[in-house]
Amino acid sequence: MTLDPHITxxxxxxxxxxxxxxxxxxxxxxxxxxxxxxxxxxxxxxxRLRLISLLLENExxxxxxxxxxxxxxxxxxxxxxxxxxxxxxxxxKEGRHVYYALDxxxxxxxxxxxxxxxxxx
Amino acid sequence: MTLDPHITxxxxxxxxxxxxxxxxxxxxxxxxxxxxxxxxxxxxxxxRLRLISLLLENExxxxxxxxxxxxxxxxxxxxxxxxxxxxxxxxxKEGRHVYYALDxxxxxxxxxxxxxxxxxx
DNA sequence: AAAATACATGAAAACTTGTTCATATATTGA
DNA sequence: TCAATATATGAACAAGTTTTCATGTATTTT
Numbered sequence: 001m002t003l004d005p006h007i008t009x010x011x012x013x014x015x016x017x018x019x020x021x022x023x024x025x026x027x028x029x030x031x032x033x034x035x036x037x038x039x040x041x042x043x044x045x046x047x048r049l050r051l052i053s054l055l056l057e058n059e060x061x062x063x064x065x066x067x068x069x070x071x072x073x074x075x076x077x078x079x080x081x082x083x084x085x086x087x088x089x090x091x092x093k094e095g096r097h098v099y100y101a102l103d104x105x106x107x108x109x110x111x112x113x114x115x116x117x118x119x120x121x
Numbered sequence: 122m123t124l125d126p127h128i129t130x131x132x133x134x135x136x137x138x139x140x141x142x143x144x145x146x147x148x149x150x151x152x153x154x155x156x157x158x159x160x161x162x163x164x165x166x167x168x169r170l171r172l173i174s175l176l177l178e179n180e181x182x183x184x185x186x187x188x189x190x191x192x193x194x195x196x197x198x199x200x201x202x203x204x205x206x207x208x209x210x211x212x213x214k215e216g217r218h219v220y221y222a223l224d225x226x227x228x229x230x231x232x233x234x235x236x237x238x239x240x241x242x
Numbered sequence: 243a244a245a246a247t248a249c250a251t252g253a254a255a256a257c258t259t260g261t262t263c264a265t266a267t268a269t270t271g272a
Numbered sequence: 273t274c275a276a277t278a279t280a281t282g283a284a285c286a287a288g289t290t291t292t293c294a295t296g297t298a299t300t301t302t
Contacts, residue, residue, distance in 0.1 A: 262284085
């Protein structure tokens with residue numbers, strides 16, 4: 001009976017070079033770590049997550065986001081700029097309104113997977 | 122031909138109450154947003170991601186993490202404390218060594234899904 | 243043309259986060 | 273027992289993030 005099927009080995013300093021080499025293989029490289037962190041960072045703030053939840057399946061104008069989220073217009077605009085700079089949202093101007101929508105499927109995927117786990121399980 | 126299969130509606134302030142109600146249904150509640158943010162925040166730092174990558178499939182002692190990551194012992198110890206407080210890692214003392222391993226399957230899942238997308242795609 | 247509406251933005255303030263430095267504890271080896 | 277090794281931790285600091293405040297631009301309405 002194995003309690004944890006994920007852990008395959010115990011690695012410590014006294015080990016042979018081969019073990020240490022295995023560990024080095026598992027280590028993600030820094031550029032990858034940086035890009036990965038950037039993606040997760042986009043999802044690391046409660047208000048931004050609430051904002052994203054609204055943009056997952058609808059195109060919504062800024063004023064409606066403000067009314068729904070109960071945040072100031074300025075705070076929302078700043079968050080949207082942030083998401084824009086990361087290319088996570090797209091926007092479309094129509095008259096005096098600007099409609100935003102989520103434009104990154106893997107952020108959408110991570111959001112939904114995270115939500116599943118947090119809600120039940 | 123639909124360019125974006127995800128976006129189902131455009132919602133704006135002038136809309137009827139029903140549309141606004143739909144939007145409110147999509148909004149995640151604050152406690153959920155907070156817990157979700159906490160999970161993603163754990164994955165939002167490059168060094169922490171590199172650390173987690175080592176713990177995904179192996180139990181590793183602190184000194185080996187230090188050697189492999191090229192971080193100071195103190196920095197690693199602080200990061201491990203953080204992950205401990207979030208119940209994301211478990212640890213096991215054996216003599217003067219302490220072995221750490223990842224202990225949260227949905228963080229493991231999010232990490233791997235994120236990595237897939239960042240690496241190719 | 244003036245007023246109102248919708249949104250953006252720079253700067254500062256408030257808060258959070260990650261690292262370093264110094265030091266503490268616990269275990270092992272001489 | 274004394275020195276060395278392995279790890280933890282509090283405090284201070286640097287850097288980053290989010291919000292607020294004040295203000296700016298563009299579009300529409302009157």
